[in-house]
Amino acid sequence: MDDFVSxxxxxxxxxxxxxxxxxxxxxxxxxxxSRAAPASVPDLDDAQLDALTRLMPAKRLRxxxxxxxxxxxxxxxxxxxxxxxxxxxxxxxxxxxxKAVSGNFGxxxxxxxxxxxxxxxxxxxxxxxxxLTAEVRRASITAWDLVARRLALLKDADRxxx
Amino acid sequence: xxxxxxxxxxxxxxxxADDQLVNIMMLExxxxxxxxxxxxxxxxxECLALAPRxxxxxxLLDIQMPGMDGFETCRQLRATVALKHVPVAFLTGRKxxxxxxxxxxxxxxxxxxxxxxxxxxxxxxxxxxxKPAATAA
Numbered sequence: 574m575d576d577f578v579s580x581x582x583x584x585x586x587x588x589x590x591x592x593x594x595x596x597x598x599x600x601x602x603x604x605x606x607s608r609a610a611p612a613s614v615p616d617l618d619d620a621q622l623d624a625l626t627r628l629m630p631a632k633r634l635r636x637x638x639x640x641x642x643x644x645x646x647x648x649x650x651x652x653x654x655x656x657x658x659x660x661x662x663x664x665x666x667x668x669x670x671x672k673a674v675s676g677n678f679g680x681x682x683x684x685x686x687x688x689x690x691x692x693x694x695x696x697x698x699x700x701x702x703x704x705l706t707a708e709v710r711r712a713s714i715t716a717w718d719l720v721a722r723r724l725a726l727l728k729d730a731d732r733x734x735x
Numbered sequence: 736x737x738x739x740x741x742x743x744x745x746x747x748x749x750x751x752a753d754d755q756l757v758n759i760m761m762l763e764x765x766x767x768x769x770x771x772x773x774x775x776x777x778x779x780x781e782c783l784a785l786a787p788r789x790x791x792x793x794x795l796l797d798i799q800m801p802g803m804d805g806f807e808t809c810r811q812l813r814a815t816v817a818l819k820h821v822p823v824a825f826l827t828g829r830k831x832x833x834x835x836x837x838x839x840x841x842x843x844x845x846x847x848x849x850x851x852x853x854x855x856x857x858x859x860x861x862x863x864x865x866k867p868a869a870t871a872a
Contacts, residue, residue: 624852624853624854633768634764636760670828677850
């Protein structure tokens, strides 16, 4: 993990860190290429966030998204630590949690990769775990960015109401 | 939702156990917004400690939790006279047939796979809370 945002989350700080991650990831992709998840899996499923937006007050959703974004960084950090230590049992548990949490926020591609990572860790496939860990990092950064944009829209809507 | 329905929902407690705080926050917001009273805990042990005190109409249980897992939590709920008949829905990232069977064998009533569609989750909550309150045998 190269950077972190402390809690409570400051959205501006968060976006600053995300933008740096996005820039870094872009360079890495250009240098090393990327093995993508199937093209049919979108980075963000807007329908999931639309449903949450419809079902709960904006203030609540904002708080939850902020909490998701803060927790997501810790989760990626854990996954990368498991990869470094070769702790595949812990990796399977972390990936399992990441699958559910990211999917609940509509981060479909990340959910899909986390599921594959969980399976690879359970199968003790160290090579696949290493390559999927790198893909999970890239997909995490993309998902955070997209979810943070939705958060910014919620804040704009709040300001218009105020 | 009319006033009588809103007041009856407020009297219904939904208890959820999940070690991921963000999952609990999501459930809390979705379920409270529908008018129910919500309690969230982070472990099976906390669920067992709180359940007898809040008289839940539905218990949502994650399976993979540190310490006592959701299956064991469900078995212990079923061994408690006052909680024997309270509906338990596993809310879990696991979806293998063996997991569903283990959940049902542990005494669960429903199996909801995470990530979930928020509307479908709420439909399950409404389904289970629409049944008459469970009474101790």
